[in-house]
Amino acid sequence: MAILEKRRLWLAALIAAAILFPLFVANGYYVHMMTISFIWMIAVYGLNLFAGYTGYLSLAHAGFFAIGAYALGILTVKAGWPFWLAFAAACLLTTLIGVFVGLVALRTKEHFFAIYTLCVGYIIYLIIDKWDSLTGGVRGFIGIPAPADIGPLSFQTPAAQYYLVLFFLLVVVWIMHRLVYSLTGRTYIAIRNSEELALTLGISTMKNKLASFVLSVFFTSLAGALYASFIRFLGPDIAYVSVMFDFLTYLLVGGIGTLAGPVVGTLLVTFLSQQLQFLQDYRMLIFGPVLTLLIIFYPHGIAGGIIRLKAKRGEARRLQLEARQASAELAAASRQERSERYAKEG
Amino acid sequence: MELFIQQLLNGLTVGSVYSLVALGLTLVYGILHIPNFAHGALYMMGGYVTLTAMTKLGMPYGLAIVASMAAVGLLGVLMERLVFYPLRNAPPLHDKIAAIGILLFLEAFAQFVWGADYQTMPTPYGDVVTVFGFTLTIQRILIIASAVIIMILLYLFLKKTFIGASIIAMAQNREGANLVGINTNKVAMLTFFLSGSLAALAASLASPINLVFPGMGHLVILKAFVIIILGGMGSIPGAIVGGYILGFSESLGATYVSNDYKDIIAFAILVIILTVKPNGLFAKEGR
Numbered sequence: 333m334a335i336l337e338k339r340r341l342w343l344a345a346l347i348a349a350a351i352l353f354p355l356f357v358a359n360g361y362y363v364h365m366m367t368i369s370f371i372w373m374i375a376v377y378g379l380n381l382f383a384g385y386t387g388y389l390s391l392a393h394a395g396f397f398a399i400g401a402y403a404l405g406i407l408t409v410k411a412g413w414p415f416w417l418a419f420a421a422a423c424l425l426t427t428l429i430g431v432f433v434g435l436v437a438l439r440t441k442e443h444f445f446a447i448y449t450l451c452v453g454y455i456i457y458l459i460i461d462k463w464d465s466l467t468g469g470v471r472g473f474i475g476i477p478a479p480a481d482i483g484p485l486s487f488q489t490p491a492a493q494y495y496l497v498l499f500f501l502l503v504v505v506w507i508m509h510r511l512v513y514s515l516t517g518r519t520y521i522a523i524r525n526s527e528e529l530a531l532t533l534g535i536s537t538m539k540n541k542l543a544s545f546v547l548s549v550f551f552t553s554l555a556g557a558l559y560a561s562f563i564r565f566l567g568p569d570i571a572y573v574s575v576m577f578d579f580l581t582y583l584l585v586g587g588i589g590t591l592a593g594p595v596v597g598t599l600l601v602t603f604l605s606q607q608l609q610f611l612q613d614y615r616m617l618i619f620g621p622v623l624t625l626l627i628i629f630y631p632h633g634i635a636g637g638i639i640r641l642k643a644k645r646g647e648a649r650r651l652q653l654e655a656r657q658a659s660a661e662l663a664a665a666s667r668q669e670r671s672e673r674y675a676k677e678g
Numbered sequence: 679m680e681l682f683i684q685q686l687l688n689g690l691t692v693g694s695v696y697s698l699v700a701l702g703l704t705l706v707y708g709i710l711h712i713p714n715f716a717h718g719a720l721y722m723m724g725g726y727v728t729l730t731a732m733t734k735l736g737m738p739y740g741l742a743i744v745a746s747m748a749a750v751g752l753l754g755v756l757m758e759r760l761v762f763y764p765l766r767n768a769p770p771l772h773d774k775i776a777a778i779g780i781l782l783f784l785e786a787f788a789q790f791v792w793g794a795d796y797q798t799m800p801t802p803y804g805d806v807v808t809v810f811g812f813t814l815t816i817q818r819i820l821i822i823a824s825a826v827i828i829m830i831l832l833y834l835f836l837k838k839t840f841i842g843a844s845i846i847a848m849a850q851n852r853e854g855a856n857l858v859g860i861n862t863n864k865v866a867m868l869t870f871f872l873s874g875s876l877a878a879l880a881a882s883l884a885s886p887i888n889l890v891f892p893g894m895g896h897l898v899i900l901k902a903f904v905i906i907i908l909g910g911m912g913s914i915p916g917a918i919v920g921g922y923i924l925g926f927s928e929s930l931g932a933t934y935v936s937n938d939y940k941d942i943i944a945f946a947i948l949v950i951i952l953t954v955k956p957n958g959l960f961a962k963e964g965r
Binding site for chain 1 (some may be wrong): 711713715761764765768770771772774775776778779780781782783784785786787789790896900903904907911938939941942945948949952953956957
C-alpha cells in the first residue's frame with residue numbers, strides 16, 4: 333500500500349512539473365520541443381501497446397501516423413471541415429484502415445508480420461509521395477490550421493497548444509494504465525509470452541490481437557493528427573522508415589513493455605538529439621549502433637531496468653527477512669531446548 | 679510484339695538482380711531464421727565500394743566487383759559476429775530491431791563518407807548491340823549472364839561440396855548439424871559472407887543502369903522480402919524463380935499498367951499472397 337501511495341505522489345509531482353513547465357521556462361523553443369516530445373510519446377505508447385505488451389513488431393506505425401496527419405490536413409484544408417470534426421474523423425479513418433490492415437496482417441506471425449507491415453508502411457509512403465493532387469507529393473502539404481477554439485479555450489499560443497497535447501498524453505497514459513492492469517491487458521501479455529498457451533487457455537488470440545492493434549493504431553493516428561495541427565506542414569518523410577526507427581528508439585531506450593518507458597525514452601533521446609544537433613543527418617551514426625548495442629546488452633531499457641532492479645532488491649529484502657526470521661526461530665528453539673534441559677537436570 | 683519482347687528482356691535483367699539479392703537473404707533466413715532487414719544496406723555498400731574502387735583506386739570494373747564482394751562479405755561476417763551471434767537466444771523481436779539499427783547506421787555512414795548525391799557508375803560495357811532485331815546494352819547481357827553463372831555455381835557449391843552440404847545441413851536442422859560435428863559458427867559466418875557477396879555483386883551489376891545513392895537499398899530489400907515470401911522462406915530455387923517472376927511482372931506492369939506505380943506491384947503481390955496464405959507460398963507444412 334505504501335508503495336502505491338509513493339507512486340501516486342511521484343505521478344502527481346510529475347504532472348505538476350509538466351503543468352508548471354511553460355510558466356517557468358520562458359524560452360519558447362523548449363516549450364516547442366516539449367510539445368513535440370509529448371506528441372511522439374503518444375505515438376510511442378501506441379507502438380508500446382502492440383510491440384511491448386502484445387509482442388508483435390508492427391513496422392507500419394509511421395504510416396498510420398502519417399495517415400492521421402494527412403487526413404487532418406486534407407479534411408481541414410481541402411474539404412473545409414471544422415477543425416475538431418476533422419480531427420475526430422482523421423483518427424477514426426486511420427483506425428478504420430487499421431482494422432482492415434489488422435484483419436489481414438494478423439493472420440501472419442512473427443517475421444511474416446514484421447515484413448508484411450514493413451511493406452504496408454512502404455505502400456503508404458509511396459502513395460503519399462506519388463498522389464500529388466491529394467497530398468502535394470514531395471512538395472509537402474501546407475496551411476493546416478491550428479486547433480480551433482473550444483468555447484472559451486483558445487489554442488493559438490504555444491503554451492495553450494502545449495497544454496492541449498499534454499491533456500491528450502495524460503488521457504493516453506491513463507487509458508494505458510487502466511488497460512495494462514486489467515484482464516484485457518493480462519490477456520495481451522499472455523499472448524506475448526506464448527500465443528499457443530494463450531490459445532489453449534481459451535483466449536481468442538485473433539480478437540485480442542486485433543483489438544490491441546486497432547487501439548495502438550488509434551493512439552498513433554491521434555499523435556499524427558496532433559502533429560499536423562502543431563507543425564502545420566507535412567511532408568511524405570513522416571511516413572518513412574526513419575520515423576518508425578525513431579519511435580522504436582524512444583521505446584527501447586525507455587523500456588519496451590513498461591508504462592513509464594515511452595516517457596523516459598522520448599525525453600532522454602530528444603534531449604540527447606538536441607545536444608547532438610551538430611551531427612544533423614549523421615545522428616544515425618550514433619543512434620544506429622546505440623540501438624543495436626542496447627538491444628544486445630540492455631534489452632529492457634531504462635524503465636525496465638529499474639523495475640528489474642527493484643524487483644531484485646525486493647527479493648533480496650524478502651530473503652533477508654526470511655533468513656532473519658528463520659535464525660530467530662532457530663535461536664528460540666535452541667533456547668527452549670536448553671532451558672528444558674536445565675529444568676530436567678535441575 | 680516487339681515492345682513485349684523488349685519488356686521481357688528488361689524483366690530478365692531486373693529479375694536477375696532481384697534473384698541475386700533474394701538469394702543472399704534466403705540463405706541467411708534458412709540458416710539463422712533472421713529476416714535480415716540490413717541486407718539492403720549491404721547491397722548499398724556493395725554499390726559504393728565498387729564505385730570507389732573504380733573511381734578512386736582506378737581498378738577495372740571486374741576487379742572492383744571482386745574487391746567489393748570480398749569487402750561486403752566481410753562486413754556481413756562482422757555483422758553476424760558482433761550483432762546476430764550475441765542475439766542468437768534473444769526473442770525474435772530483438773534481431774529485427776538490431777537489424778534496423780545496422781541498416782540506419784550503414785546508411786548514415788554512406789551519406790557521411792560519400793555524400794547524399796546520386797552518383798553514376800561508369801561501365802566499360804555501355805555499348806548498344808542489336809541481337810535478332812532487339813537493341814540492348816552489353817551491360818544488360820552481362821547482368822543476365824553473370825547472374826545465371828553465379829546461380830549455377832552457387833547451386834554446385836551447395837550440392838556438390840562438403841562445405842555447401844554443411845550449410846544445407848544446418849538449414850535443415852541446427853542441432854542435428856551440430857551433433858554430426860559441423861561447426862555451426864563457421865557455417866553461419868560463411869553464410870553471411872556469401873550473402874554479403876551476392877548483395878555486392880547484384881549492386882555492382884545493377885548500378886551502371888540505375889544510380890548509386892544511400893537509399894538505393896530500400897526498395898530492393900523490400901522486394902527481396904516479397905520474393906522470398908513468394909518462393910518460400912529459406913528456399914533457394916524459390917528465391918531464383920520468385921526474383922524472375924517479380925522482374926517480369928514489374929517490367930510488364932510498368933509498360934501496360936502504370937510506370938509511376940510500378941513499385942507498388944511487388945507489394946500488391948505480397949499483400950495478396952499473405953492474405954490468401956499467411957505463411958507464404960510453398961511454406962513447409964509441419965516441422
